[in-house]
Amino acid sequence: MAASASASAARPLAGDSLTIHVSSRPQLAMVSALPRSSPPTWRLGLGRPARLSTRSPHARSVRCLAAGGGLAPEMRATLDKVVASHKVVLFMKGTKDFPQCGFSHTVVQILRSLDVPFETLDVLANEALRQGLKDYSSWPTFPQLYIDGEFFGGCDITVEAYKSGELQETLEKAMCS
Amino acid sequence: MGVTKEDVETAITSSLSPSHLVVTDTSGGCGASYEIEVVSEKFEGKRLLERHRMVNTALAPHMAEIHAVSIKKVLTPAQAQPQPEPAADKAQA
Numbered sequence: 001m002a003a004s005a006s007a008s009a010a011r012p013l014a015g016d017s018l019t020i021h022v023s024s025r026p027q028l029a030m031v032s033a034l035p036r037s038s039p040p041t042w043r044l045g046l047g048r049p050a051r052l053s054t055r056s057p058h059a060r061s062v063r064c065l066a067a068g069g070g071l072a073p074e075m076r077a078t079l080d081k082v083v084a085s086h087k088v089v090l091f092m093k094g095t096k097d098f099p100q101c102g103f104s105h106t107v108v109q110i111l112r113s114l115d116v117p118f119e120t121l122d123v124l125a126n127e128a129l130r131q132g133l134k135d136y137s138s139w140p141t142f143p144q145l146y147i148d149g150e151f152f153g154g155c156d157i158t159v160e161a162y163k164s165g166e167l168q169e170t171l172e173k174a175m176c177s
Numbered sequence: 178m179g180v181t182k183e184d185v186e187t188a189i190t191s192s193l194s195p196s197h198l199v200v201t202d203t204s205g206g207c208g209a210s211y212e213i214e215v216v217s218e219k220f221e222g223k224r225l226l227e228r229h230r231m232v233n234t235a236l237a238p239h240m241a242e243i244h245a246v247s248i249k250k251v252l253t254p255a256q257a258q259p260q261p262e263p264a265a266d267k268a269q270a
Contacts, residue, residue: 103245140233140240153226156248160225 071135075128079136084149087174088118091133092143096120103155104143110162116171148174179208180239192235193217196254209244216250216257225251 083089090107094100099108100122111118123130123142130142137144137151145152147170152158161167185200197216204210213232220228228251236246 103247138230140237141246151226153229157225157229 071132075132076136079132082121083146083151086117086119087148088116088171089146090118090120090143091123091129091146092120093122093124095122100124101142103141106155107143107145107158110158110167114162114168114171116175147171148177179204180242181208182211184239185211185213185236185243188239189213189215189232189235193219193231197257203247204244209242210247211243211245212247212249214250215248216252216254218254220251220253221255 088111090104090111092099092101092104092107094104096108099105108120121129123133133142133144134140139151139154141154143155143158145154145158152167152170153161158167161170182200182202186198189195189198189200193215195215195217197214199212199214201212202208202210203212215232219231223231229248232248232251233240233246236243240246
């Protein structure tokens with residue numbers, strides 16, 4: 001996978017070189033904490049997320065990271081910021097207004113119908129982001145929905161949770177936190 | 178060469194030993210898209226997200242060649258019992 005690599009190969013993914021088109025600007029204030037010019041001096045222990053962020057303690061990392069060993073630390077740190085930058089973040093194919101895939105479209109429709117503010121990122125516009133997210137979330141497909149900094153699921157899970165009311169509950173909780 | 182329905186069935190059977198498994202090829206024959214229903218004891222006590230992860234893990238070797246997987250049902254045998262299989266009807270349609 002593209003994101004697996006030695007420190008030097010990982011550098012193109014480092015913080016500010018990763019162009020991410022978000023539907024509105026994420027707060028990138030904390031990105032300055034990223035090691036920008038110096039190569040990473042630390043390596044990830046197997047599967048444990050490196051938490052650079054000093055953000056709220058409930059900005060939990062993804063639960064299942066056992067398979068995420070191939071992710072460059074910079075990419076992980078960047079994604080930590082991105083998923084925490086908004087209450088609801090959807091990584092999808094295409095954009096809110098022009099989804100490029102039926103599954104992505106479905107999740108956009110659900111979020112719209114619930115009248116919840118959400119940000120989207122187009123993984124088709126950024127191959128590094130697309131590959132990095134698969135490792136980061138330990139999830140092989142898109143869309144990927146993050147609520148309150150935590151991976152919620154893909155299309156099937158979102159649809160099922162929408163039907164059962166669990167999605168609404170989770171969103172409500174996130175909005176109040 | 179794409180992934181066959183049998184490949185998907187074998188992968189899931191060997192890692193999840195399902196008591197019920199329906200794999201539907203929704204790709205129109207090219208092998209790139211599947212719908213899956215699984216009932217397995219191994220889902221006992223697992224949340225939906227974890228169950229999906231288990232299925233994803235089982236399919237991991239094939240995922241590079243599959244474009245889309247839709248996991249319709251991941252149930253425990255106990256959950257599968259009380260419902261008079263509305264899902265099964267759909268799958269056979």
